[in-house]
Amino acid sequence: MPEKEIKKDKINLHHGSGGEHTTKLLNDVIFKYLANPILNQKHDGAFLDIQGKLAFSTDSYVITPIFFKGGNIGELAVNGTVNDLSMCGAIPKYLSLAFIIEEGFDHDDFVEIVKSIRAAADKAGVYIVTGDTKVVQKGKGDKIYINTSGIGVIHEKANIHIDSIQDGDALIINHAIASHGMAIMSEREGLKFESEILSDTANLNKLVESLIDKFGNQIHFLRDATRGGLASVLHEITAECKMGVHLFDDQIPVDTQVKSACELLGLDPLYVANEGVFVCIAPNEIAKDIVQLLGDLGESPSIIGNVSSSVNGKVILESSYGGKRVVSPLIGEQLPRIC
Amino acid sequence: MPEKEIKKDKINLHHGSGGEHTTKLLNDVIFKYLANPILNQKHDGAFLDIQGKLAFSTDSYVITPIFFKGGNIGELAVNGTVNDLSMCGAIPKYLSLAFIIEEGFDHDDFVEIVKSIRAAADKAGVYIVTGDTKVVQKGKGDKIYINTSGIGVIHEKANIHIDSIQDGDALIINHAIASHGMAIMSEREGLKFESEILSDTANLNKLVESLIDKFGNQIHFLRDATRGGLASVLHEITAECKMGVHLFDDQIPVDTQVKSACELLGLDPLYVANEGVFVCIAPNEIAKDIVQLLGDLGESPSIIGNVSSSVNGKVILESSYGGKRVVSPLIGEQLPRIC
Numbered sequence: 001m002p003e004k005e006i007k008k009d010k011i012n013l014h015h016g017s018g019g020e021h022t023t024k025l026l027n028d029v030i031f032k033y034l035a036n037p038i039l040n041q042k043h044d045g046a047f048l049d050i051q052g053k054l055a056f057s058t059d060s061y062v063i064t065p066i067f068f069k070g071g072n073i074g075e076l077a078v079n080g081t082v083n084d085l086s087m088c089g090a091i092p093k094y095l096s097l098a099f100i101i102e103e104g105f106d107h108d109d110f111v112e113i114v115k116s117i118r119a120a121a122d123k124a125g126v127y128i129v130t131g132d133t134k135v136v137q138k139g140k141g142d143k144i145y146i147n148t149s150g151i152g153v154i155h156e157k158a159n160i161h162i163d164s165i166q167d168g169d170a171l172i173i174n175h176a177i178a179s180h181g182m183a184i185m186s187e188r189e190g191l192k193f194e195s196e197i198l199s200d201t202a203n204l205n206k207l208v209e210s211l212i213d214k215f216g217n218q219i220h221f222l223r224d225a226t227r228g229g230l231a232s233v234l235h236e237i238t239a240e241c242k243m244g245v246h247l248f249d250d251q252i253p254v255d256t257q258v259k260s261a262c263e264l265l266g267l268d269p270l271y272v273a274n275e276g277v278f279v280c281i282a283p284n285e286i287a288k289d290i291v292q293l294l295g296d297l298g299e300s301p302s303i304i305g306n307v308s309s310s311v312n313g314k315v316i317l318e319s320s321y322g323g324k325r326v327v328s329p330l331i332g333e334q335l336p337r338i339c
Numbered sequence: 340m341p342e343k344e345i346k347k348d349k350i351n352l353h354h355g356s357g358g359e360h361t362t363k364l365l366n367d368v369i370f371k372y373l374a375n376p377i378l379n380q381k382h383d384g385a386f387l388d389i390q391g392k393l394a395f396s397t398d399s400y401v402i403t404p405i406f407f408k409g410g411n412i413g414e415l416a417v418n419g420t421v422n423d424l425s426m427c428g429a430i431p432k433y434l435s436l437a438f439i440i441e442e443g444f445d446h447d448d449f450v451e452i453v454k455s456i457r458a459a460a461d462k463a464g465v466y467i468v469t470g471d472t473k474v475v476q477k478g479k480g481d482k483i484y485i486n487t488s489g490i491g492v493i494h495e496k497a498n499i500h501i502d503s504i505q506d507g508d509a510l511i512i513n514h515a516i517a518s519h520g521m522a523i524m525s526e527r528e529g530l531k532f533e534s535e536i537l538s539d540t541a542n543l544n545k546l547v548e549s550l551i552d553k554f555g556n557q558i559h560f561l562r563d564a565t566r567g568g569l570a571s572v573l574h575e576i577t578a579e580c581k582m583g584v585h586l587f588d589d590q591i592p593v594d595t596q597v598k599s600a601c602e603l604l605g606l607d608p609l610y611v612a613n614e615g616v617f618v619c620i621a622p623n624e625i626a627k628d629i630v631q632l633l634g635d636l637g638e639s640p641s642i643i644g645n646v647s648s649s650v651n652g653k654v655i656l657e658s659s660y661g662g663k664r665v666v667s668p669l670i671g672e673q674l675p676r677i678c
Binding site: 013014016017018019020021022023042043044045046047048049050053054055056057058059060062084085087088090094096097098099100129130131132134135136137139140141142145147149150151152154162223224226227228232236239240271273329330331336337 | 352353355356357358359360361362381382383384385386387388389392393394395396397398399401423424426427429433435436437438439468469470471473474475476478479480481484486488489490491493501562563565566567571575578579610612668669670675676
């Protein structure tokens with residue numbers, strides 16, 4: 001019986017061996033599409049010449065499906081880590097990239113993902129400088145998982161810190177919430193809407209850099225509202241800063257299609273994941289200027305509430321009719337593997 | 340029917356939600372056992388104050404079994420990335436840590452792994468400064484996968500580069516090969532030997548720092564012989580430096596038990612993974628001094644061969660009887676998921 005032929009169009013365990021197949025996969029895909037002067041050194045690690053205070057962040061991406069309306073796991077993996085660095089007030093510079101691939105994964109899909117990674121890195125202005133590729137047996141993964149870690153240089157005017165948050169500070173978000181989560185859910189549930197819901201995956205570093213360029217340390221705090229949605233990120237913030245938050249219900253933008261999809265599936269958009277929404281906390285006096293700047297940069301920003309020491313640790317949602325309710329923390333899992 | 344109770348002793352999808360269960364897992368395990376001044380900031384990324392030229396590296400660890408003789412996946416994940424940085428001539432400083440956990444994974448095992456991570460980080464003198472935890476459904480992972488990425492400061496006397504390698508340079512390794520791979524294989528195959536074979540997982544940064552302290556840029560090149568073993572790492576080096584390598588067969592140390600296990604399983608120790616072996620390439624004139632220093636530091640080093648421009652790209656194994664054979668690159672996968 002002839003030795004089992006290695007199918008050319010699938011990734012298999014040999015590609016994770018560290019031997020010839022690994023070398024070929026790296027040369028044919030990784031080094032081909034991600035080439036840059038640092039990655040090209042092909043060392044175990046990258047040599048970086050970088051000055052200033054740094055931010056360092058990591059995230060693994062296990063989203064399913066890996067291709068979705070508005071993006072794919074590769075693009076998400078770049079944007080997600082770029083954004084985490086941005087939320088530290090850093091200018092993202094370098095990313096690492098590590099794949100865990102399930103045996104049998106389609107080679108063409110892998111190439112498409114790597115190409116998206118390159119495109120997203122170019123758009124954000126970062127280099128992929130070092131990486132790793134592992135292959136696990138069928139049934140021990142799910143197509144592909146990606147980890148990116150990133151290094152950024154802290155903007156010299158930035159002083160983003162939980163302790164910088166002041167009583168009365170305004171909360172501003174850059175655009176409508178819940179698109180990413182509902183794009184993924186629509187895909188999973190096979191829902192059709194008049195217009196497609198697209199993930200809002202995007203790099204936020206250019207927006208953040210502009211904000212800090214202009215407002216410096218008046219930008220007190222930044223955080224992107226990813227897993228667990230806006231509600232979860234606000235709960236994290238209130239837990240850490242020992243103050244509460246008042247939200248203005250009718251100022252929190254949700255696109256019509258997204259709202260419909262949420263209602264259909266019985267989901268509260270406040271808990272639905274975003275991949276391009278961030279919360280900016282800054283003095284009320286400059287809130288409108290921040291909205292103006294973000295609007296000029298093509299966003300649809302909104303002042304959604306303010307920080308209040310009178311509701312320690314709580315997130316209070318106020319309707320335009322004066323109704324109030326406490327937004328509870330997310331218990332359990334609303335949408336598994338959303339990022 | 341009552342709502343399905345969440346078993347306290349297993350990790351489930353809720354722990355990956357970004358909500359309350361995630362926060363609890365982080366507080367009860369991650370922040371508890373890995374606490375340090377930088378991680379304690381609990382931001383999306385870590386703020387680092389670091390000077391000099393940097394090295395940056397990443398690796399995902401998918402080893403099975405996750406607990407093995409001589410170590411576990413957590414310890415391995417720290418040592419592996421510490422070692423990759425060391426091989427760049429860097430002094431490792433900061434690691435990121437990202438988990439992909441399969442639903443149903445034992446909570447106690449998770450705690451044990453995190454404790455090992457702390458112990459390994461302390462031993463290597465690095466901080467875990469930022470992290471991520473994802474949970475995937477049962478059958479979409481295999482207990483736990485770990486990514487670590489690391490940042491190190493290049494030793495000011497170091498100039499480790501493939502172009503630094505000179506014709507005639509000696510190859511020195513620090514101790515016997517193939518222990519890690521055979522420890523894992525023995526475990527998988529249920530083999531018993533008179534004395535147990537232990538993985539050689541260890542942090543190499545202290546050894547490398549001592550070497551560079553003493554020999555500076557005379558240390559031309561360093562690489563750890565992990566996945567694919569000594570043969571694969573030599574093939575990578577020869578492919579990049581456009582020279583070849585002569586190996587002295589009887590100078591390559593393999594422990595007796597390891598040799599027996601290799602013979603039993605029909606494996607060539609040259610291709611078997613190590614987690615604590617590195618190849619140091621340096622001028623022949625200082626090879627004995629390097630051996631002396633490594634010996635003083637508790638290693639069992641050996642001069643195993645030299646670089647030769649006369650055998651471009653080839654790895655030639657010479658026996659003490661004058662026999663020669665070409666060591667071929669590793670084709671296919673010898674030991675899947677060895678790291």
